[in-house]
Amino acid sequence: xxxxxxxxxxxxxxxxxxxxxxxxxxxxxxxxxxxxxxxxxxxxxxxxxxxxxxxxxxxxxxxxxxxxxxxxxxxxxxxxxxxxxxxxxxxxxxxxxxxxxxxxxxxxxxxxxxxxxxxxxxxxxxxxxxxxxxxxxxxx
Numbered sequence: 229x230x231x232x233x234x235x236x237x238x239x240x241x242x243x244x245x246x247x248x249x250x251x252x253x254x255x256x257x258x259x260x261x262x263x264x265x266x267x268x269x270x271x272x273x274x275x276x277x278x279x280x281x282x283x284x285x286x287x288x289x290x291x292x293x294x295x296x297x298x299x300x301x302x303x304x305x306x307x308x309x310x311x312x313x314x315x316x317x318x319x320x321x322x323x324x325x326x327x328x329x330x331x332x333x334x335x336x337x338x339x340x341x342x343x344x345x346x347x348x349x350x351x352x353x354x355x356x357x358x359x360x361x362x363x364x365x366x367x368x
Contacts, residue, residue: 236356239264248341250283261316287313289335294328338362
C-alpha cells in the first residue's frame with residue numbers, strides 16, 4: 229500500500245527519484261508563459277510554437293487573502309496568494325509558514341512540494357505545492 233507520489237495538479241512533474249518541478253509552456257512567437265502543457269498560445273494564437281519548460285521556483289506575492297472559513301477538517305485561518313513566478317506565469321496557492329498579518333505585497337516566496345495528506349485508491353500520496361517565505365537568494 230502506497231507507492232509513487234502522484235501530482236495533485238497536472239502541471240506538477242514528479243520525477244522517478246521523487247523530486248518535483250512545476251511544468252509549463254513558453255510561446256516561441258511572443259514569449260508568453262503558462263502553467264501546464266499548451267498547444268496554442270492564448271496571447272498571440274500561435275500554433276505549434278509552444279515549448280515545454282520548467283517554471284521558476286521563486287516569485288513575489290501579487291495579491292493575497294486570509295481565509296477564515298473553509299471545509300470541515302481544513303484548519304483556518306490560512307493565506308491564499310497569487311504569486312508572480314520569476315519569468316511567469318502567476319499561480320494561485322496556499323502561503324504556508326507565515327502568519328496572515330505578516331504577509332506583504334511583493335513578499336519574496338518559493339515553491340515547496342508537500343504530501344497533501346490524501347491518497348488515491350491504491351494508497352499513492354498526492355503531491356501538492358504551496359508557497360513559503362524566502363529570502364532574496366531563494367533560501368528560507
